[in-house]
Amino acid sequence: MASTSRFSVRALTLAVAAISTTLSMSASASMGNIGTTYGVMPIDVATAQSLSMFNDQVSATYYNPSALTLDERGELTTGMLHAEQELRSANPNASGDVVSSSPSQHVLIGMKTNLGSLTRSDHPIYLGFIAGVEKYGKEMLAFDSQTSANGQFLQYGKEPLFLNIGGATPIWRGISVGASARITLEATANLNAVSTLGGETSRERLAVNAEPSLKTILGTTIDLGSTFCPESNCFLQGWETALTYRTKSSAATTVDSNIIVTQTIPDPGLSLAVSTIDSFQPETFGFGAQYKGENWRIGGSIEQQNWSELSKEFAGDTIKDQSTVAADSRIQFDDTLIPRIGAEFALNKNFSVRGGIAYEESPLKSTRNPEINYLDTDKIVVGLGLSATYDRTRLLAYPIRFDLGYQYQQLQERDFTLVDFDGTETDVTADGDVHVISGSVTLKF
Template identity: 90%
Template sequence: MFGSPRFAVRALSLAIATASVGFSGIASASMGNIGTTYGVMPIDVATAQSLSMFNDQVSATYYNPAALTRDDRGELTTGILHAEQELRSANPNASGDVVSSSPSQHVLVGMKTNLGSLTRFGHPIYLGFIAGVEKYGKEMLAFDSQTSNSGQFLQYGKEPLFLNLGGATPIWRGISVGVSARITLDATANLDAVSTLGGETSRERLAVNAEPQVKTIIGTTVDLGSTFCPESNCFLQGWETAFTYRTKSSASTAVDSNIIVSQTIPDPGLSLVVSTIDSFQPETFGVGAQYKGDGWRVGGSVEQQNWSELSDEFKGDTIKDQSTIPASSRIQFDDTIIPRLGAEYDLNKNFSVRGGVAYEESPLKTTRNPEINYLDTDKIVVGLGISATYDRTRLLAYPVRLDLGYQYQKLQERDFTLVDFDGNETAATADGDVHVISGSVTLKF
């Protein structure tokens, strides 16, 4: 009595397409963000995020807000990030093996300042924020959630709005703490319409609402020399440690539609509900250490990312819902450990070089994921970068800093079984190459 299945699909498509106008154009997004997938600023890109917990730039609001205290000057930073991807899935039934080659292109802006002068205590309180917008600032809410017959990569594509706001303060000799907020959007849409069998609608009524979701990031840094032997030299001089915690976050959208079809589906109509998530970032624990010498430093970090929680998130996702699939065949994720190692060397007072390497294990546990057909592989990440400081400024009080970073990601080969909507299976081998280049200009004040 509810009409043909063909119309139900058409009505659902109408609801989703109409709601999408309120959010953004359809874009290939990913279960990640620039902070976890590539690195926010050039120094993060160049060191494969190995030294990010100790960087004093505004990207600290994401990696370790306590590091905002490392430089007492204010900062204004602008930059761009461009990532070229060639993600492949070789299978005999495909016309080509490139699944995704859409670039990610971000414009970045950030600022840091000391608010301590607002109080009578004179104690430094640093506030920082950073924002990144896709397609060089033209596409703020990249979002896509879909099933696939040919396979889709889990962590690559256009990235959603990247927005972080945080603060930090030193609390006791060599120890600083900081907290920041990772801001994402949850969007909802309600659609009521009357339609003919031909799909022509009238009396449409659409309400779209987007609410910010705030997720916490906590960090601390400890200068061991200043903490344990502040008045004398000891073997701890030059050593620093850092600890961070990021709660899980995601972007989501929900569409609730009610369609009345003339002479076919009377009032109250056909009700269709779609709820889906995108751009998931797992709960993350991180610990890092570095040793800083005269004009050089070396360090590393280890992160635990709790991706297993994504399996539970998918239970409420109507697009990726696998409730009709046997439990043994449903998509599953593992928690992962990511080691990173990097170094930086000052060539002279104006130029410094840096590099880093990381090994990122895939969180995707299952290699047969019916209908969704996610692809993800282990990857080796290598980065290189350079900084130049121009100190002959005639108008500015402090030198201008220019940063460039390059990163290469090699996705290792991994075999998958693709299952289409009719249950047909196809063997596929996923791999890929990713090239990232990032640049920024930093002004101090």
């Protein structure tokens, strides 16, 4: 027990040192998740999320819960996502310019089913959930919140646990509504101990709790042809629109400790409190539209992401709080508008191809934020994907579907001024390249 407690105290000491001293290692803090940074399923990755509001797979619980009604069959999906990134911060006086190259590797599993069969009514009620776990399922909590002297990118790095659950139902002539919850964790840790200068501890007490936090996602889908001319053909046939709303969410960790050091720090001891957030997701409003032909569809979406609220969130963050920094040097964020467009074409009954493009403006307004030194740039996102359906199954009632998606993100050059803990300023140019590949297998039932 003594060795375990000693490790806890030393780990805490190292954590405090990491907060209060200059870091020479690469930072991998992330204010994103796979749903917004890359795309959840291969279709989302391949279309740069341009058709995600109309994707009937389980990723609909994040992008547009009402889309769960677009396919009445149940579904079991499993897949993987690998994102390889090279994020650079060019400095003429430095030997290297790569700030982060650590990959994000997710295993995904999701399921959708119709709960209407549980009732005497024939009215369908669809339930879906999806989970993504970092490091191919080995790392449930990927969390890194720190200051940096070398710069750290705002939206990349290891991604936190991705978990969504929701439901949807049709309500009237081509109109469906849905709601889901994004589940994040708020962790708290309390450590109390008595320690000697040599690190020997006694009277240790360590308590850790993690509580789920539920954030709402709402969506509605309207098939304009079914709504306005259900019994005849009209110019609205083939058109669908969607509206979505996501509340802001974030993961949070709070550490409280009280250490008494014999002959040095008497009772009540040294108190330390650290509170920080990570993987912030802004309040988001989205609108999408698509037109479906016989063997093809084309569509797009536009999102408003209210990142300006993040400045207020940082005010209560003991790591990212810049209350002692001059007002014109504090981190500032702008609300952004993200346009996306994509298309899909069925080559035959077994193969389909799709692609998409998006332009994502950086929400980071300030180019000089001392000690935190966040970097973020505008980016062009391009995707391409393929679906294959294997229908010669002998035991299964429906064909098996295989999806593959690739995405390339080009981070545009942007100039920043880094300020270390001694006040030394360095001008750098941030840019980067991100490659994402995702695959999944879907069984219908």
